[in-house]
Amino acid sequence: MAFLELKNVSKGFGGQRVLSNINLSIQEGEFVAIVGYSGQGKTTLINLVAGLIKPDQGEVTLEGKTVTGPGPDRGLVFQNYSLLPWLTVQENIALAVDQVFPDWTAEQRLAHIDKYIGMVKLSHAKDRLPKQLSGGMRQRVSVARTLAINPRILLLDEPLGALDALTRGTLQDEIANIWQSERKTVVLITNSVDEALLLADRIIPLTIGPGATLGESVPVTLARPRDRKGVNHDPEFKRLRALVTNQLLAFNANRKVSLTKKLIRPDILPEDLEAPRVNRPPRRPGEEKHEVVVTS
Amino acid sequence: MKSFKFDGLVLPLFGILLVLALWHTVAGKKIYVLKESIEVVHASVIEAVPGGEAGWSTLKPLLNKPPLEAAKIAAAIKSLPNGAEIWTALEQNLEERRVGLISSLPNVVETWQASKLYIMEPFAKRGEMDQGILRFSWYSLILVAEGYSLALLIGTPIGFFLGLSPMFTKTFDPLIQILRPVSPLAWLPLGLVLFLSAGKDAGTYGALFTIAICSMWPTVLNTAVGVRAVPQDYLNVGKVLKLSRFKTLTKILIPATLPYMFTGFRLSLGIAWLVIVAAEMLTGRPGVGGFLWQEYNSLVYEHIILSIITIGVIGFILDRLMSLIEARFKAIS
Numbered sequence: 001m002a003f004l005e006l007k008n009v010s011k012g013f014g015g016q017r018v019l020s021n022i023n024l025s026i027q028e029g030e031f032v033a034i035v036g037y038s039g040q041g042k043t044t045l046i047n048l049v050a051g052l053i054k055p056d057q058g059e060v061t062l063e064g065k066t067v068t069g070p071g072p073d074r075g076l077v078f079q080n081y082s083l084l085p086w087l088t089v090q091e092n093i094a095l096a097v098d099q100v101f102p103d104w105t106a107e108q109r110l111a112h113i114d115k116y117i118g119m120v121k122l123s124h125a126k127d128r129l130p131k132q133l134s135g136g137m138r139q140r141v142s143v144a145r146t147l148a149i150n151p152r153i154l155l156l157d158e159p160l161g162a163l164d165a166l167t168r169g170t171l172q173d174e175i176a177n178i179w180q181s182e183r184k185t186v187v188l189i190t191n192s193v194d195e196a197l198l199l200a201d202r203i204i205p206l207t208i209g210p211g212a213t214l215g216e217s218v219p220v221t222l223a224r225p226r227d228r229k230g231v232n233h234d235p236e237f238k239r240l241r242a243l244v245t246n247q248l249l250a251f252n253a254n255r256k257v258s259l260t261k262k263l264i265r266p267d268i269l270p271e272d273l274e275a276p277r278v279n280r281p282p283r284r285p286g287e288e289k290h291e292v293v294v295t296s
Numbered sequence: 297m298k299s300f301k302f303d304g305l306v307l308p309l310f311g312i313l314l315v316l317a318l319w320h321t322v323a324g325k326k327i328y329v330l331k332e333s334i335e336v337v338h339a340s341v342i343e344a345v346p347g348g349e350a351g352w353s354t355l356k357p358l359l360n361k362p363p364l365e366a367a368k369i370a371a372a373i374k375s376l377p378n379g380a381e382i383w384t385a386l387e388q389n390l391e392e393r394r395v396g397l398i399s400s401l402p403n404v405v406e407t408w409q410a411s412k413l414y415i416m417e418p419f420a421k422r423g424e425m426d427q428g429i430l431r432f433s434w435y436s437l438i439l440v441a442e443g444y445s446l447a448l449l450i451g452t453p454i455g456f457f458l459g460l461s462p463m464f465t466k467t468f469d470p471l472i473q474i475l476r477p478v479s480p481l482a483w484l485p486l487g488l489v490l491f492l493s494a495g496k497d498a499g500t501y502g503a504l505f506t507i508a509i510c511s512m513w514p515t516v517l518n519t520a521v522g523v524r525a526v527p528q529d530y531l532n533v534g535k536v537l538k539l540s541r542f543k544t545l546t547k548i549l550i551p552a553t554l555p556y557m558f559t560g561f562r563l564s565l566g567i568a569w570l571v572i573v574a575a576e577m578l579t580g581r582p583g584v585g586g587f588l589w590q591e592y593n594s595l596v597y598e599h600i601i602l603s604i605i606t607i608g609v610i611g612f613i614l615d616r617l618m619s620l621i622e623a624r625f626k627a628i629s
Contacts (some may be wrong), residue, residue: 070538086552086554
């Protein structure tokens with residue numbers, strides 16, 4: 001039995017089917033990346049696993065038990081960090097730790113919090129408020145908060161989406177390192193094929209909605225640790241990147257938007273020189289023409 | 297720094313001076329009119345005051361040139377050695393009048409002179425309705441503090457219920473919208489009736505009731521808006537951690553709503569301060585409002601202006617203080 005399993009899961013909002021017929025099984029300790037276009041239901045998918053929303057059909061099971069609601073066994077790292085702005089870095093993590101480990105002594109909890117702040121290299125900033133941190137630092141706090149509650153599975157919802165390319169690279173390496181040492185099961189949602197290739201054991205593309213579903217999964221067999229500079233010249237990396245990218249592009253090729261434009265020409269034609277010169281009426285045909293424009 | 301002083305200090309001062317000048321121009325002033333011809337007046341003064349001729353010579357050019365401004369004549373008489381006697385004799389021949397665009401309105405100088413005692417001895421108590429202006433304000437502030445605390449204690453929970461429960465909103469929002477625009481002057485008689493059995497204290501309780509019910513609404517509505525505006529992300533954090541309802545309230549909802557709540561608190565305090573004046577006027581309690589109404593009835597119009605300025609200044613200070621607190625909370629989130 002798989003560690004995390006989604007069976008025939010469908011979810012819609014307001015009559016519009018967002019996800020349909022999602023089947024996914026993930027083994028314990030596996031790092032899976034789900035890659036897809038924006039707005040096609042990636043966040044919906046992760047919220048289903050987190051239990052923040054319930055599927056219309058099908059079920060989500062974690063270690064054989066059906067997911068009925070959110071819980072600290074599934075640590076969710078939010079796309080927009082979701083730090084509480086009135087709490088310092090330490091207090092934000094403490095809120096989670098105090099809730100999940102109420103039996104520990106105050107010293108144990110403090111040491112635990114410090115350990116995770118150290119893990120994301122923020123010890124110098126632990127008394128700062130979120131607004132005093134850069135975007136990358138905020139996301140590291142969010143990761144530390146999630147890791148500190150020791151979840152069975154880590155759900156990363158486009159964690160690096162809002163960051164600049166340099167910070168993104170640094171944080172990708174940090175996530176890879178943390179995964180190497182903790183060996184947690186991870187589901188990473190991303191729209192970057194390179195990011196998925198650098199981090200994941202397996203990449204699953206998400207098709208285009210409405211009613212998006214999961215495509216064929218691509219195992220990533222690159223050796224770890226993966227060096228972001230070296231990997232660019234690796235033929236296997238190039239092959240996988242082309243494979244996944246082409247899959248994603250193929251989804252998009254099927255989707256064409258056509259719109260009809262109403263075109264109105266100037267309502268007059270050149271004078272007819274053949275007609276007699278006197279009392280020659282202007283020619284206003286009042287014609288309309290429709291044109292269909294196809295865009296991809 | 298220089299431009300800050302100019303903008304922040306010089307311009308407001310200029311505005312105040314401008315309005316003072318306008319007030320002084322339209323306000324009335326006291327003048328005298330001679331009842332008899334100047335020769336008759338001269339004779340009566342000389343007759344009554346031995347050696348009054350010297351004093352008369354300084355007064356004569358003034359008296360010859362109407363209108364006789366009361367302030368100028370008083371100053372001239374004060375400078376004379378036997379001024380008191382001359383004034384007694386002169387007074388009988390003078391008729392007092394007020395002239396000006398709005399002759400009944402006291403001018404700046406008159407207002408200052410009549411108010412000097414109340415401002416210079418701000419905490420003096422000479423009688424029930426004759427006390428220093430800050431002592432009166434203190435009475436009003438105490439009553440406001442009580443009524444306002446009551447409003448916050450009742451209003452904040454109602455705001456939370458409104459924000460959290462659509463059912464509660466549907467049930468009570470129309471009622472709130474109906475009660476909200478009712479004037480404090482309309483609530484006060486009801487308050488007095490409600491506490492009729494309290495006897496002597498009915499006025500106090502009635503005033504408290506009025507302050508509480510009138511100043512509650514901004515707190516209620518702002519809190520409700522604040523609760524509805526708590527980002528879903530914050531609530532999701534609580535859900536993922538499985539926080540209890542109580543912890544979600546104390547750890548997430550209340551801190552996230554605080555900036556909105558304090559906007560409500562500030563507006564409520566402004567209204568409470570408005571209501572106190574009306575309440576004191578009608579109940580005749582000692583306080584700035586009570587003083588104002590009493591002085592209107594005793595025809596001391598200068599004190600009406602003194603009271604208005606005092607009410608304004610204190611209201612302004614209260615608002616600034618609340619803004620400072622509000623800004624602190626706004627800065628965090």
